[in-house]
Amino acid sequence: MASSNIRYGEGVTREIGMDLQNMGARNVCLMTDRNLSVLPPVKTVLESLAQHGVNHKVYDEVRVEPTDASFKEAIAFARKDSFDVYVAVGGGSVIDTCKAANLYASHPEAEFLDFVNAPIGKGKPVTGVLKPLIAVPTTAGTGSETTGVAIFDFEELKAKTGIASRAIKPTLGMVDPLHTLHMPERVAANSGFDVLCHSLESYTALPYNMRKPCPPNPINRPAYQGSNPISDVWSRHALNVVAKYIKRAVRDPEDLEARSSMHLASVFAGIGFGNAGVHLCHGMSYPIAGNVKTYRAKGYNVDHPVVPHGLSVVLTSPAVFNFTAPMCPERHLEAAEILGADVSRVKREDAGPLLADTLRQFLYDLQVENGLSAVGYTKDDVPDLVKGTIPQERVTKLSPREHTEEDLTHLFEASLKLY
Amino acid sequence: MASSNIRYGEGVTREIGMDLQNMGARNVCLMTDRNLSVLPPVKTVLESLAQHGVNHKVYDEVRVEPTDASFKEAIAFARKDSFDVYVAVGGGSVIDTCKAANLYASHPEAEFLDFVNAPIGKGKPVTGVLKPLIAVPTTAGTGSETTGVAIFDFEELKAKTGIASRAIKPTLGMVDPLHTLHMPERVAANSGFDVLCHSLESYTALPYNMRKPCPPNPINRPAYQGSNPISDVWSRHALNVVAKYIKRAVRDPEDLEARSSMHLASVFAGIGFGNAGVHLCHGMSYPIAGNVKTYRAKGYNVDHPVVPHGLSVVLTSPAVFNFTAPMCPERHLEAAEILGADVSRVKREDAGPLLADTLRQFLYDLQVENGLSAVGYTKDDVPDLVKGTIPQERVTKLSPREHTEEDLTHLFEASLKLY
Numbered sequence: 054m055a056s057s058n059i060r061y062g063e064g065v066t067r068e069i070g071m072d073l074q075n076m077g078a079r080n081v082c083l084m085t086d087r088n089l090s091v092l093p094p095v096k097t098v099l100e101s102l103a104q105h106g107v108n109h110k111v112y113d114e115v116r117v118e119p120t121d122a123s124f125k126e127a128i129a130f131a132r133k134d135s136f137d138v139y140v141a142v143g144g145g146s147v148i149d150t151c152k153a154a155n156l157y158a159s160h161p162e163a164e165f166l167d168f169v170n171a172p173i174g175k176g177k178p179v180t181g182v183l184k185p186l187i188a189v190p191t192t193a194g195t196g197s198e199t200t201g202v203a204i205f206d207f208e209e210l211k212a213k214t215g216i217a218s219r220a221i222k223p224t225l226g227m228v229d230p231l232h233t234l235h236m237p238e239r240v241a242a243n244s245g246f247d248v249l250c251h252s253l254e255s256y257t258a259l260p261y262n263m264r265k266p267c268p269p270n271p272i273n274r275p276a277y278q279g280s281n282p283i284s285d286v287w288s289r290h291a292l293n294v295v296a297k298y299i300k301r302a303v304r305d306p307e308d309l310e311a312r313s314s315m316h317l318a319s320v321f322a323g324i325g326f327g328n329a330g331v332h333l334c335h336g337m338s339y340p341i342a343g344n345v346k347t348y349r350a351k352g353y354n355v356d357h358p359v360v361p362h363g364l365s366v367v368l369t370s371p372a373v374f375n376f377t378a379p380m381c382p383e384r385h386l387e388a389a390e391i392l393g394a395d396v397s398r399v400k401r402e403d404a405g406p407l408l409a410d411t412l413r414q415f416l417y418d419l420q421v422e423n424g425l426s427a428v429g430y431t432k433d434d435v436p437d438l439v440k441g442t443i444p445q446e447r448v449t450k451l452s453p454r455e456h457t458e459e460d461l462t463h464l465f466e467a468s469l470k471l472y
Numbered sequence: 473m474a475s476s477n478i479r480y481g482e483g484v485t486r487e488i489g490m491d492l493q494n495m496g497a498r499n500v501c502l503m504t505d506r507n508l509s510v511l512p513p514v515k516t517v518l519e520s521l522a523q524h525g526v527n528h529k530v531y532d533e534v535r536v537e538p539t540d541a542s543f544k545e546a547i548a549f550a551r552k553d554s555f556d557v558y559v560a561v562g563g564g565s566v567i568d569t570c571k572a573a574n575l576y577a578s579h580p581e582a583e584f585l586d587f588v589n590a591p592i593g594k595g596k597p598v599t600g601v602l603k604p605l606i607a608v609p610t611t612a613g614t615g616s617e618t619t620g621v622a623i624f625d626f627e628e629l630k631a632k633t634g635i636a637s638r639a640i641k642p643t644l645g646m647v648d649p650l651h652t653l654h655m656p657e658r659v660a661a662n663s664g665f666d667v668l669c670h671s672l673e674s675y676t677a678l679p680y681n682m683r684k685p686c687p688p689n690p691i692n693r694p695a696y697q698g699s700n701p702i703s704d705v706w707s708r709h710a711l712n713v714v715a716k717y718i719k720r721a722v723r724d725p726e727d728l729e730a731r732s733s734m735h736l737a738s739v740f741a742g743i744g745f746g747n748a749g750v751h752l753c754h755g756m757s758y759p760i761a762g763n764v765k766t767y768r769a770k771g772y773n774v775d776h777p778v779v780p781h782g783l784s785v786v787l788t789s790p791a792v793f794n795f796t797a798p799m800c801p802e803r804h805l806e807a808a809e810i811l812g813a814d815v816s817r818v819k820r821e822d823a824g825p826l827l828a829d830t831l832r833q834f835l836y837d838l839q840v841e842n843g844l845s846a847v848g849y850t851k852d853d854v855p856d857l858v859k860g861t862i863p864q865e866r867v868t869k870l871s872p873r874e875h876t877e878e879d880l881t882h883l884f885e886a887s888l889k890l891y
Contacts (some may be wrong), residue, residue: 059702060690071689075690286706286709319547378534
């Protein structure tokens with residue numbers, strides 16, 4: 054159970070130049086995306102770098118919802134120079150891309166699939182030493198600043214996969230609540246749903262001492278190790294903060310208390326799921342995002358169809374937790390209660406339906422699209438979505454309940470409409 | 473806000489040989505104390521080392537409640553060899569001694585006072601690279617496996633002081649609840665009180681954004697940074713676990729659930745106070761331990777008078793929290809409620825007396841000696857105790873309430889008798 058270095062506070066981003074100077078950085082790679090490159094978070098970082106005379110180059114070509122191709126472009130940029138520190142300013146897409154760039158630039162001989170999760174890639178352990186990476190998250194969602202995971206769309210498979218190794222965990226996350234004031238309403242909602250599902254999935258993940266296989270040698274154990282007494286603390290705490298603040302944070306971009314609480318919740322949930330893992334909502338979200346046809350999410354300024362990560366995750370959550378509840382009804386009831394349900398007279402066997410209903414009401418209140426059908430899928434697409442979920446074993450095997458392809462089919466079908 | 477690598481589970485200690493093999497260790501320094509050297513925790517480690525062919529040397533001369541002299545002996549042992557990994561098997565005394573040995577062996581030119589906290593030592597920042605240290609805690613108390621702190625008695629000053637740097641934080645803590653079954657009843661009680669005070673003090677410590685001075689350069693900020701949203705989660709959670717399990721853990725050494733819960737609570741509280749810091753109970757405990765006359769604690773097999781650390785900390789707790797409550801009454805009320813008090817009709821201004829009474833009852837139930845007078849102090853000793861507290865600024869300045877020498881005098885006097 055490992056955790057993360059986080060510095061939190063309004064305005065901490067202004068200190069980054071001093072940190073880089075303290076580290077003796079001579080050639081910094083600053084990664085971000087086009088939209089952010091003209092917004093205050095990046096400007097603040099650049100001003101701090103200039104003020105402390107830190108030499109740097111900017112890469113602002115990160116793709117929102119990155120792909121293998123966009124990862125490779127960032128890697129090529131990093132490999133053709135010799136950076137000694139990386140700085141990622143952005144959401145999960147930017148931080149994940151920067152992790153990959155740092156990893157492959159530190160392993161110049163490695164081929165792209167070497168470190169990608171098996172069975173899609175070779176899942177080789179990271180042996181070299183990476184450069185320090187400072188992550189400055191500008192969304193309150195992925196928790197990528199706390200984790201050793203980098204996710205991308207593998208385009209030829211139409212599914213998301215990733216790289217998971219403690220070695221790519223950022224050296225420091227600078228969590229500055231002022232940045233989240235720049236999130237559009239739907240970005241705040243969708244990234245908040247990612248936090249919601251990180252909490253719920255990690256809290257209900259298969260317990261660490263029931264996960265199989267159980268490699269006798271510690272070096273072979275996965276980063277996602279199942280729910281455990283340390284991750285539980287974070288997952289539950291994050292869920293409480295989400296329940297209290299997400300609606301305010303979505304509705305009022307100026308509500309600094311709510312937005313900064315959600316920012317911290319994303320860190321808390323990140324530490325939780327970074328240890329425990331996520332399961333079915335995330336496993337099923339990868340083909341939902343990967344098979345996108347023409348859906349263009351509101352509030353996202355991108356040049357390609359996209360189902361935002363948080364939305365792709367949350368749309369199956371009522372069906373998923375209805376399905377998993379029988380394995381640990383107490384935790385599902387506790388989650389429903391935290392999200393506002395009255396559980397005083399509810400039987401254990403009703404934990405699933407209750408949490409599902411609570412989530413549906415929660416999503417309805419937050420004006421979430423009405424299920425997978427609203428983002429362009431029909432019943433005919435379900436076989437492809439199931440097929441895209443099968444290789445996501447890294448996460449789906451952490452589901453507390455074993456499942457067949459038929460179960461997955463049922464879960465996708467039950468998620469076509471929510472209300 | 474940094475955290476720690478912890479591996480938790482019954483029997484995890486048996487894996488240590490594999491870990492050392494994975495790390496390529498060629499010459500391991502195993503530190504422990506005489507009593508432990510013949511008990512199962514050390515035996516288990518030695519068997520695992522033998523099984524995996526790990527070359528090692530044993531140093532079992534660690535002093536319970538270490539001194540500058542005993543630190544120096546361990547440092548000399550480490551310096552005359554060239555160890556590539558350190559393993560500490562024991563309570564806080566062993567882990568702290570091993571941290572110091574690793575630090576000074578990695579800085580062969582350093583003089584002893586170089587890294588000791590100012591104003592007693594020079595408080596120089598650690599610049600070199602230390603060897604990995606694996607800590608295997610056998611008491612549920614100090615949380616030393618999670619912190620960058622090493623405490624010792626500075627004999628000529630008759631006070632405890634220490635070394636504080638993130639650089640000495642163990643690489644990995646192996647938390648094996650089976651080890652805590654070997655703790656005698658009073659060791660379980662006193663180490664549990666340390667956990668209790670870590671939680672209470674870190675939860676009520678001065679908030680991180682009110683601490684002064686506030687060094688503009690992050691490199692100059694102290695390890696103990698004041699209470700903050702991350703440490704709060706740990707401190708409060710640890711307090712809940714202590715409240716639920718300490719009595720069972722003390723009374724029944726075979727109660728694995730209670731003892732292993734207290735073991736985890738010590739980790740949780742360690743992560744909390746390792747970030748936030750402790751304040752008056754700890755600051756005042758150092759002269760209480762350092763000025764010991766003839767008191768010999770029950771259940772401790774040592775050849776010198778000793779007030780065990782946890783006891784020296786908890787004896788002033790009723791007076792201290794009565795004094796600090798006006799600065800953050802809500803947190804003191806919350807703590808009293810967690811410890812079993814009915815707070816439903818209590819006014820904010822009564823938070824201090826209520827928490828003090830709750831603590832007195834708690835200590836009485838656990839058969840704690842009746843105040844400082846029961847460990848050999850009279851009113852005449854108070855000026856020395858106050859004098860010994862003054863240099864403990866590293867912690868006392870984290871008190872939420874400013875205090876004069878007169879205040880300290882009053883706190884010691886109020887702690888002579890508890891019941």
